[in-house]
Structures are given as C-alpha cells and as structure tokens.
Amino acid sequence: MYSFQVTGSGRGLGRSIAQSLAKEGAKVICVDINEKNNHETAQLIKDEGGLAAAYTVNVAKVEQVMELAKTIEIEHGPVDILVNNAALVMGMTVAEWDPAEIIASYNVNVLSLYWMVMAFLPSMRKRNDGHIVAISSISALAPTICLSIYGATKAAVSSRSYNLNSYCT
Numbered sequence: 690m691y692s693f694q695v696t697g698s699g700r701g702l703g704r705s706i707a708q709s710l711a712k713e714g715a716k717v718i719c720v721d722i723n724e725k726n727n728h729e730t731a732q733l734i735k736d737e738g739g740l741a742a743a744y745t746v747n748v749a750k751v752e753q754v755m756e757l758a759k760t761i762e763i764e765h766g767p768v769d770i771l772v773n774n775a776a777l778v779m780g781m782t783v784a785e786w787d788p789a790e791i792i793a794s795y796n797v798n799v800l801s802l803y804w805m806v807m808a809f810l811p812s813m814r815k816r817n818d819g820h821i822v823a824i825s826s827i828s829a830l831a832p833t834i835c836l837s838i839y840g841a842t843k844a845a846v847s848s849r850s851y852n853l854n855s856y857c858t
C-alpha cells in the first residue's frame with residue numbers, strides 16, 4: 690500500500706486529493722494548520738472505509754516540518770509520495786500590499802517546499818524511491834488581476850519543481 694502525505698488537506702483541493710487517493714487504496718497522511726478541518730478530512734476518509742491520519746502542522750515552520758518527518762517515520766513508516774498543496778491565496782492590489790502578508794505568502798507557498806524536501810527527501814533517497822509533487826497555478830505563467838504576489842510564489846513553486854530532479858541526481 691502506498692503512503693501519501695497531503696498538505697493543506699483541511700479543505701478545498703487538498704481534501705479532494707486526500708479523499709481521491711484514499712479511494713484508490715492509499716494510506717493518506719493529512720497535514721494542515723487547521724486542526725478541526727484536517728481531522729474532519731481524515732474522518733471522512735475513514736467513514737468511507739479508507740486509511741487516514743491527521744497531523745496539525747504549520748508547514749511554514751521548518752522545526753515543525755522536521756519534527757513531522759520524524760513522527761511520521763515512527764508512526765507510519767516512510768512516505769512514498771508527498772503532495773505539497775498547502776498555500777495562501779491572497780489577492781491584493783499594489784495599494785493593499787502588506788509586508789506581513791507578502792512574507793507569509795512566501796513562507797507558506799515557497800519556503801515550506803524546501804523544508805519538506807529537507808525533511809522527506811533523505812528517506813526517499815535512502816530507499817531510492819519516492820515522489821514529490823507540488824501544486825502550482827496558471828498564475829505562475831500569466832498575469833492575473835490582484836494576484837501578482839501569489840503568481841510570483843507559484844512561479845517559484847514551478848521553478849523549484851523543474852529543478853528538483855537535478856538536486857536529486
């Protein structure tokens with residue numbers, strides 16, 4: 690049985706991905722900062738006969754991500770496929786730009802991917818097996834109204850993913 694870890698699994702696309710993977714027979718490790726929503730996702734999967742566990746983690750915090758990797762390895766064994774889906778989608782005009790929100794967007798949308806790779810890639814390399822997925826956006830490629838910061842974070846997500854293969858070899 691494949692073990693998937695899905696971030697941002699508390700709602701939206703992350704919840705749908707988690708439920709779909711569980712229906713295909715995978716064990717799904719649900720990771721979200723929103724404890725209530727995330728437990729609800731895990732419960733929905735279990736109610737449908739699937740296997741799921743929920744962990745409350747802020748993926749933007751490197752210490753929490755490193756700790757998560759250790760806990761998951763002990764409690765569930767290795768993660769086969771990591772789906773980095775958690776993101777902050779903030780629409781702001783230039784007049785509304787807020788430094789704290791811009792920093793938060795980069796922390797969650799971009800830097801968390803580096804923390805996840807640092808935490809989970811070593812075990813995948815040791816096993817010579819594993820996949821790392823990241824959800825980007827059309828906003829990475831085309832200007833989207835009020836989404837210049839979000840789009841730039843997603844362009845970074847795409848670029849990091851194109852380059853990940855070369856880090857791994």
Ligand SMILES: NC(=O)c1ccc[n+]([C@@H]2O[C@H](COP(=O)([O-])OP(=O)(O)OC[C@H]3O[C@@H](n4cnc5c(N)ncnc54)[C@H](O)[C@@H]3O)[C@@H](O)[C@H]2O)c1
Pocket residue numbers: 696697698699700701702703720721722723726746747748749773774775776777778797824825826827
């Ligand atoms: N919704 C769209 O139209 C769309 C389009 C293109 C790409 N995307 C991408 O798809 C992904 C999911 O989008 P969505 O619309 O389902 O988002 P959403 O806002 O509905 O859900 C995001 C989830 O991530 C969680 N999250 C946020 N910050 C977190 C953190 N620091 N640590 C852990 N969890 C955190 C939230 O609690 C939430 O459950 C994102 O990467 C988004 O950029 C969405």
